[in-house]
Amino acid sequence: NFYHYQSLVMEPWDGPAAIVFTDGRYLGASLDRNGLRPLRYKVYADGTVIGASEAGLIAPWGSPLVKAGRLGPGRMIALDLNNGTFLDDADCKQVLAERRDYGSFLGEAVRDLHTLAKSKARVPTPVADSVAHQIAFGADLEERDLILSPMANTAMEALGSMGDDTPLAALSRRPRLLYSYFKQLFAQVTNPPIDPIRESLVMSLTNYIGGQIGIYETLQDKRTFLQVDTPVLLPHEFEEIPAHFTDKLVQLDATFPVNAGPASLEPALRAIAEVAVKAVRDQGARVVVISDRSANANRAAMPMLLAVGAVHQALVRAGLRLRCGIVAETGEARDVHQLACLIGYGATAVYPWLAYEILRDLHAGGKLDPKVDLAKACENYRKAAGKGLLKIMSKMGISTLLSYQGAQVFEALGVGDKVVDDCFSGTPSPIGGVGYEDIAGETLRRHARAWPTAGGAELSNEGWYLVNKKGDGEVHGWSPKVVAGMGKFLKSGGDAAGWADWKTASEEHAPVTIKDLLRIRFAKEAIALDQVESAKEIRQRFTTAGMSLGAISPEAHECLAVAMNRIGGKSNSGEGGEDPRRFRPLENGDNANSAIKQVASGRFGVTAEYLASAKEIEIKIAQGAKPGEGGQLPGHKVSPLIATLRYSVPGVTLISPPPHHDIYSIEDLAQLIFDLKCVNPRAKICVKLVSCSGVGTVAAGVAKAYADVILISGHEGGTGASPLSSVKNAGSAWEIGIAEAHQVLMMNDLRSRVTLRTDGGMKTGRDIVIAAILGAEEFNFGTAALIAAGCAMFRVCHLNTCPVGVATQRDDLRAKFRGKPENVIHFFNAVAEDVRVILAKLGKRSIDEIVGRTELLEFVPDAENPKTAKLRLDGLLFNPDPMGDASRIHTRERNNSPGHELCLDDVILQDARHVLVHKTQPFKATYKVRNVHRNVGTRLAGEIAYIHGNRGLPPGILDLTFEGSSGQSFGTFCVQGMTLRLIGEANDYVGKGMNSGEIIIRPSADTTFAWHENIIMGNTCLYGATGGSLFAAGRAGERFSVRNSGATAVVEGVGDHGCEYMTAGTVVVLGPVGRNFAAGMSGGLAFVWDPERKLDDLFNSEMVSLEAIKEAEESAALKSLVAHHAEVTGSPHAAALVKRWEKAVGEFRRVTPLPSAGVTPQVFRYQPASIA
Structure with missing residues (x-):
């Protein structure tokens, strides 16, 4: 009732936010309603309370530790400084809720409209002149x-595919509703x-x-x-x-x-x-x-x-x-x-x-x-x-x-x-x-x-979503004429005449994007073409967009990779993982390894080996077709191969979470960038953003977070499946975004630290040159590259019915794929030569010479569309450095933090280098850690994966013990052969992306509180894990085991959203769980010790059910796992459960994916790995 009443006074505020407050009497802390920031606290016997965003911020206190806790979503703690008492969340809320009789007021003041209108007719009456x-x-x-x-x-909502290639509302010659502006x-x-x-x-x-x-009104209203x-x-x-x-x-x-x-x-x-x-x-x-x-x-x-x-x-x-x-x-x-x-x-x-x-x-x-x-x-x-x-x-x-x-x-x-x-x-x-x-x-x-003056009115087909085949609808940039022209050019073997025809078809139409209103100002005197940088050099600036293996067929995906590797460009794996066989050269000498490996919010197929194989790793924050939403792969495209690569279940639709659960702020992004630079120090890190107002400020933050490359995508997109309302109405033009990013980076003296890349309907050399003049150094192709590989723009990617085998997983349709790397190469060669011709006309020898040179462009409104003359493009063409003193391009090879090399793993690698090479002599060592030691084990895992792949080393050959409070990302991307023991406590992201190995966390032996009632690690642990084991003698925070795709874990309590979107693996919780447990869980198993039967009110029943453990084999396996946990962590709570197993097993609930979720019933089996 308290919250209901307050919603009539003021709207709720969303986070992320961890707030510390005081009024002189009370000193407290509160967390946002979704738990998007960490806040850990410790209470000591002498009455001292220490709270911070990380554990281990202050050195061990002299007084005994009484409680180690965390704030959950919407929770609050406070200290009453007058009487020296500690108030937990229930205490704080009770004081507020009892101040007024909110229930009586609401009973009289609030009426439910649906209930009041229930007796009325429920269908619409006909409208005259419909x-x-x-x-x-x-x-x-x-x-x-x-x-x-x-x-x-x-x-x-209706789904569509292949993005938006119609004019912006302000450029359309047809009358548009105001909403489309x-x-x-x-x-x-x-x-x-x-x-x-x-x-x-x-x-x-x-x-x-x-x-x-009103805030000051009384309940008498x-x-x-x-x-x-x-x-x-x-x-x-x-x-x-x-x-x-x-x-x-x-x-x-x-x-x-x-x-x-x-x-x-x-x-x-x-x-x-x-x-x-x-x-x-x-x-x-x-x-x-x-x-x-x-x-x-x-x-x-x-x-x-x-x-x-x-x-x-x-x-x-x-x-x-x-x-x-x-x-x-x-x-x-x-x-x-x-x-x-x-x-x-x-x-x-x-x-x-x-x-x-x-x-x-x-x-x-x-x-x-x-x-x-x-x-x-x-x-x-x-x-x-x-x-x-x-x-x-x-x-x-x-x-x-x-x-x-x-x-x-x-x-x-x-x-x-x-x-x-x-x-x-x-x-x-x-x-x-x-x-x-x-x-x-x-x-x-x-x-x-x-209401025409003569004749009757008839509904038309405006062709805003799909091409109007009669030709009287909205203009489309990828019209049948343009697509067919590409086919003719490629059939010609990539000759100049064929390119000229296609270029004409692509560029001579009513304006679609802002670049169509820009004219390049050529020099009075051109330079000779042989003075311009070569096509080979220009091609190295080309990349293909992140199109996942799943959205497109294995054949199309591999075709693009081979083509880009041949020309020195870079293809992008997309977010669906990649077949490890492609990480090594093919029998014919070609390289089918995608140079850019994408890390998206679903973390599908993201392992240490996958990351170690990359020249560049792209963090996809958003995508042009549907920014703010996750990637979507319909269930009929999740074939057994795709499910294997994504560590998921065949036939089950995969919709990635809209957020990266380890990026809730710019600081979190900096941590993920550091994660990736640790696991693969050879790779550059790219952050993919989508154009919108304010993207320049975001880009500046990303540069300060030590990304090497920033990609600004346009709203056009080119997705395999997206709600049509998102395709049409989210994100801005790439021209605006790349110009803003370039200008803000220059004004903040950050431009030299990062490479700027852009995409959004790139087709010809003219597009590349305009993008460069606005600030881009590299250029990303999606739809055009796919059409060069054989796509015919049927726009049925989301239906799995692509008749040319490009965007389907059906074997019969994949057999129709006729794409060749040679065709993709023909296209990129032609674009590069087109760029050279334009550079020569500009009197410039290289792309570097035109980056940010906006005086080379002028605004030319559409003569047939008066409203374009009202546009104001001076902000787009603004020059933040008219004197030419600042760098307009990146000049640093790497944008690394000054302390990038201060990594504990460097010491470990030096100590254990012989194990990585020879894989024989076991290595044991103990190291002290503090929370400044981030990513303990990550660089070690990356080095093992780079040498040996996901096979790693023999189990347990590296046995490392750490003592203290570890920093963020302990054991991230752990691989086989690694056993990491932490005696103390950990922060967020423990075991993120681990593929194998074992992580063991327990409090120090002199701890006097009950381990299983206190927090021992932070939020978002085991995010995207694909294997391995985690044993923690204590509780974890929010979103434990989110997107778990194969890891085994035993923990003694979790916060809200545990096992969210889990597709494989086993999780055992020997304590309480928070709300929304197992939401979206389509695979794997969870076992929750629930003696008070509270789980019924806390789990999400949409995709899972609760069962008792009935099979003797499963009971024995679960006992073995809990006993192993007790053995390796020394957990008294786990040992007590094992001791009274015959009764305790009846207190467990088995959380099982529903058969309707596409999962066949399974029996849990467990064989503990040997511990050295």
């Missing part, structure tokens, strides 16, 4: 078929996105209609509020709102007269904003309904986004916004992005009346699933919209709709300053753009089609 309204509000046949039908049939922002590096699938328990779409309670569980209202729910608020509701007409022309929109907007302010201020209105239902032949609907934004901002400026709710009744918002825009700019709830009318029309025409009646179709649509909203919120790291409403987490691409200031105050709009009359003009163009 087709005209659909045209006027921007609906078309494609939206009906591709977007709304899947939502109504399946309650899921706005791009969703997303978290990258500075805070994490949230996983709305596996961690849905922290997400909420609940909102309240009727305003908010007699107002009532309507609670909505989702902001997308069904017809009968919307009808209930006026009945509840009666005279406290004002309705605004969001239309304007057609005959008054475009100039009438702005005054009409101002008028409804004034009415809203007056109604709330003078009449006490608590609900403002903004409606476009009265649109007709004579009155055009205002863009609802403008109307909501104008009213919201007017109320904010008048200091009245918290007194009322805003409900949008609109025909214009139908897909999840449009709904998100309205809520993000102030709407409390949305009634999408035309969406329901279209569903009624589809149902009546027999175009929906016959098993789905109209009421169910509307409910499914709402569910799909709700899931989409959760996804959009979560990609910014926002968990609740209350926090998202009015947060304005968008950027505008092509909206003018006046409109932004009036309606979307504070929204970044980096290139300026359209004003009120331009927006009204596009609205009136649609209106004229809807």
Whole structure:
């Protein structure tokens, strides 16, 4: 009740944050609601309490240690300095919750809208002039078929593939809805996105209609509020709102007269904003309904986004916004992005009346699933919209709709300053753009089609998602003509005439991206071509995008790798791992090893050997097609081979977590970069970002975190599977991102430390030269390289039906693959030669000479599209160093931290070098550690893997003991042959990415507290582990064993989200678990000692079930594992359980993936490894 009441006062705030506070009497600490920061504390017998983000920050205290604990998500501790008492979370919250009678107030003040409206009709009534309204509000046949039908049939968003190759809204010659000018922002590096699938328990779409309670108001307030569980209202729910608020509701007409022309929109907007302010201020209105239902032949609907934004901002400026709710009744918002825009700019709830009318029309025409009646179709649509909203919120790291409403987490691409200031105050709009009359003009163009002066109105296919085969839809950069032209060029053997034809087809079309509005300023006198750097040198700047083995076929994946290795470029493995046989040369002498190995949030196939085989390791923070979301591989593409390489289960869909669970801040990214530089000191580390406003600041942070390469991807993407709303509406243009990153790095004297790379629809030499002038030194190709390898752009990658064998795992279709490395090489040769020709015309001898030289470009608006003349590209072409004093390119070979070489593993490697070489004489040693010793064992593991692969060394041959408080990433990427014992405590990321070996952690022998009741290691341990064993005599923090793909672990308690998204391995928990245990667990087994039967309320039942241990064989195996744990750690708790095993085994719960998750039942077996 306390939290429920507070949600009416103020929205929740998301982290990451660990906060220390005091008011003079209380000194306390609190953690964010999702547990995204670590906070460890120790309580000593003399009353001393030490809390910090890491264990071991202060040397051992003189007094005996009483408790070693951690703060969990949303938890708090405090010290009452007046009476010297320690207050735990329950103590703190109880004091607050008992101050007022919140329950009685809520019982009278809050009404559930769904319950109130339950008795009303649940289907929409027909709309007059339905087709005209659909045209006027921007609906078309494609939206009906591709977007709304899947939502109504399946309650899921529609998927698509191959990215977005249509013009930005500001560049389109066709009238676009205002929503398409706005791009969703997303978290990258500075805070994490949230996983709305596996961690849905922290997400909420609940909102309240009727305003908010003031911070200083009392509980005597007699107002009532309507609670909505989702902001997308069904017809009968919307009808209930006026009945509840009666005279406290004002309705605004969001239309304007057609005959008054475009100039009438702005005054009409101002008028409804004034009415809203007056109604709330003078009449006490608590609900403002903004409606476009009265649109007709004579009155055009205002863009609802403008109307909501104008009213919201007017109320904010008048200091009245918290007194009322805003409900949008609109025909214009139908897909999840449009709904998100309205809520993000102030709407409390949305009634999408035309969406329901279209569903009624589809149902009546027999175009929906016959098993789905109209009421169910509307409910499914709402569910799909709700899931989409959760996804959009979560990609910014926002968990609740209350926090998202009015947060304005968008950027505008092509909206003018006046409109932004009036309606979307504070929204970044980096290139300026359209004003009120331009927006009204596009609205009136649609209106004229809807109510033509002669003849009837007909729905068209605008071709915004897929190419309109009739040729009268939106422009596509990868049109059939362009794709076919590539085929002709390659069939010609890569001759110059074929390239010229393809280049013409690729470049001579209506503008699609910002680069199409830029003209290269050639020199008055060209230089001879033989003075320009060679194609061979230029090709070394080319890379192919991270396309996973799984998204594309093994044949296509290998074709790209062989081609890039032949020309000295670099191919990228993508996030699906790679077959180890490719790490060595092929029989014909070719090299099929991807030079760039990607590390993504799912950590599929990431082992020490995989990383050791790389020339460059790319950390994929985000991807252009769906930034803020994880990679997605449909279950029908997870073949046995793909499942083996990803350490997962065949046939089970794989959706990577949106966040890297070891990157919740820039400091965490620095730690992961250090992890990777330790495991493979030969490789450069690249961080992949997606273009958006502020990406330059992020890039500066990444450079300071010691990345060597920064890739700025454009929003175009080129994905194998992604929600269409993400493909179209998230991320910004690469031109904006690379220019901003380059400029910010130069202004902060960081440009010389990193290589800048970019991608986004690269095709020809012109694209490369423009990218270089804006700041890029290297150039990434995705779609173009794939087409050169045989892709025919059927855009069915997500369906596993690629007819040319490029993007499928079906054996029959893979057999149709005809791609050749030679064709890929022909393409890159032609691009390189094209670059040389342009450089010669510029009078420049190399790409280095043009990097950042923005005076070589000029802005040329599209003569056939007046709104492009409103764009402002001066920021894009800004020169931060007009004197030319600063470096415009990277000049350092490596961007390493000054203390990079201060690594304990260097000492260990020197001591044990003979073991790595000869693999015979066992080596034992003991070392002291402190928390400044990060990555203990990581460099050792990388060196073993580099020499011997994942086979490693004989088991137990390296037996290393460490004493003290270890720093972050203890035992990361551990391999066979390594036994690491830690006597003391560890911080976060223990055993991350381990493939084999054994890690043992226990407190020191003189510890007097109960080991199993105290914390011994931090968060996100065993993240992405693919094998090996971990035994810890104490408790772990949050997200223990997240993405475990094969490791065995015994631990004596875990925090929230334990075993999240586990696909293989065994985890035994001899103590309490936190909330959401086993969420998304599709493989492996977990055993939890649960004598009080609390697990029923704590596990996530979506993919697993709880069972008793019934098989004698399994009981014996579990006993053996627990006994081994007791033996190697000395755990008294484990020993006690073994001693009374016949009774204790009945207190265990077996956590088993459901058969529906694609897993066959298995019996647990265990054979302990011998310990030297």
